Amino acid sequence: MEEERGVVLATERYGSAECWKYLGKDGVMERRRDGSEGESRGNSVVGVFKAFSSSLSGTLATQASLKGVGVGNQEATVAAATITWLLRDGTGMLGRILFAWQKGTKLDSEAKKWRLFADVLNDTAMFMEILAPYFPAFFTLIVCTAGIFKSIVGVAGGATRAALTVHQARRDNMADISAKDGSQETLVNLAGLLISLVLIPLVTDNPVLTLSLFFLFTILHLFANYKAVRSVVMETFNEARLSIMLQQYLGDRRILSPPEANQREPVFFEFRKTVPIRLGVRLQEVVQSPEELNLALKNNNMPFLLGVRNGSVCVCLGPEASIHDEIRAMCQAVWLSSMLTPTSSHWQMVHESHKVMDTIFNPFLKGVEAAGWDMKRTLLDWDEWRVEWKTKSS
Incomplete structure (x- = not known):
């Protein structure tokens, strides 16, 4: 089979994307795509599904929260809605500070775990926001708890994204990677926004459809994120x-x-x-x-x-x-x-x-x-204490 296709003269790769082979036969050189790189393109598709599903789930949660604080309800007061929103934001800020203080040093060494944890917690928070309007007596408590969860998601998600960006910047091009990652997410969120404009009229005052679509998007989001985290190969030791x-x-x-x-x-x-x-x-x-x-x-x-x-x-x-x-x-x-x-x-x-x-x-x-492990640095969770001690002979 190799004789029919020709002799492989060279191979080339653009970053971690598709790979190409140069085949020589009868004095002619032909460039062909190497089919073994389908996994990289598959990972890109997984990433798109992850952000797209999360965007749609967030739309459903936001719609439920706005309804819960009184949007569309003539009996709701501006003051009550404002207090609820301020309490939600205030507890979120407190949660962000406490989480960063307690777990900040773990986010580098266990980036994969915290990345997946952030997505699970984010979906849990959105589910709570969807349910909150149906429990008016506990509405403030539920949305404040969801706010704490989302603040933790913000810290864990942002920090682990930075850690994974460092891993992906193989040519010390962190700014380039961050810019393209942000552009990709913006594009997917824009597509999610357009779909949301169609969904919102359908799910308004229809809790069964709202929950059904939320669970569908949540399952897609978590599965895609799990596959994305699993695909990351880090050469440093934790x-x-x-x-x-x-x-x-x-x-x-x-x-x-x-x-x-x-x-x-x-x-x-x-x-x-x-x-x-x-x-x-x-x-x-x-x-x-x-x-x-x-x-x-x-x-x-x-x-x-x-x-x-x-x-x-x-x-x-x-x-x-x-x-x-x-x-x-x-x-x-x-x-x-x-x-x-x-x-x-x-x-x-x-x-x-x-x-x-x-x-x-x-x-x-x-x-x-x-075996190819990076021995110039580690992701081991060392605290900052350094001690000089006297030996027995001294």
Whole structure:
């Protein structure tokens, strides 16, 4: 078959879009599209459906909210509608501040999870706004709660979009990517607006049709967003991807490629009980006495300390630690987290983790670099504490 088509002389690709092959046969060179790139075009279609469905769902929610605050009702007062709207906006602002303070550091390291979480929460908020007019006694409470949800969506969605834009800007062209992403979303929202002009007269005073269309658009939106998040392949380590890589390597010494590890990475929050890992903590959260400091330094010549405190694996980082040191510390913490039992001696397991890493980490690191992972930076959730400690000899 290849003889009939000709010999492949070259291939070319425009960014992550379609791929082309140059075939040579009988002294003639022919350019043909490579059919293996259908997935990229499919992802673009998925993105369009995601924004389009969200736009239509938002129209239905806005229409219900306006009806709830009194638009079209001659008995409703301007003051009551204004107070309700101000309470909605005020609680939303408060929710935005509290969420950014509480979860801001997680949005980089778990961008996929928070991106999908934002869309689920946004659809939940719109569903509450649609239902609110049918519960007039609780209308203000419902729309204020929906406002808090939407404020969280604004923080999580905007922050994760920025994180994913950094990932997509392979030529350091963040401004270009942001501008084109915004243009694409504007175009899709414009199409949604035109469809909304047709839908609004149909759904007004028809709650069954309103809810039916909302659930249809919501299902399309969430499915498209799930597929879009799943299609993202990030070559930098966060806790989930590094844990997947290490567990596979410990099992059969196989190094996963970035697409393989990303495909296994969970995109929904998991509620199973695991030993949490805290990175970049204060020294007192690892050791609380000179004796414990000596225990932490035993068999350890690395610029970090590990310990177990209050059911968590805690890592204290020195100021001279490199990216490779951070990755090793995280690998060690993952191993320790998986091996801890209620009856095990914590310091004995810490000492054992140093021995395990001395044996496996360098081969693991070489394999990871050869597999195409980006080792210049990480998305590990390090806090800002950096500690210098005295060794036993000094």
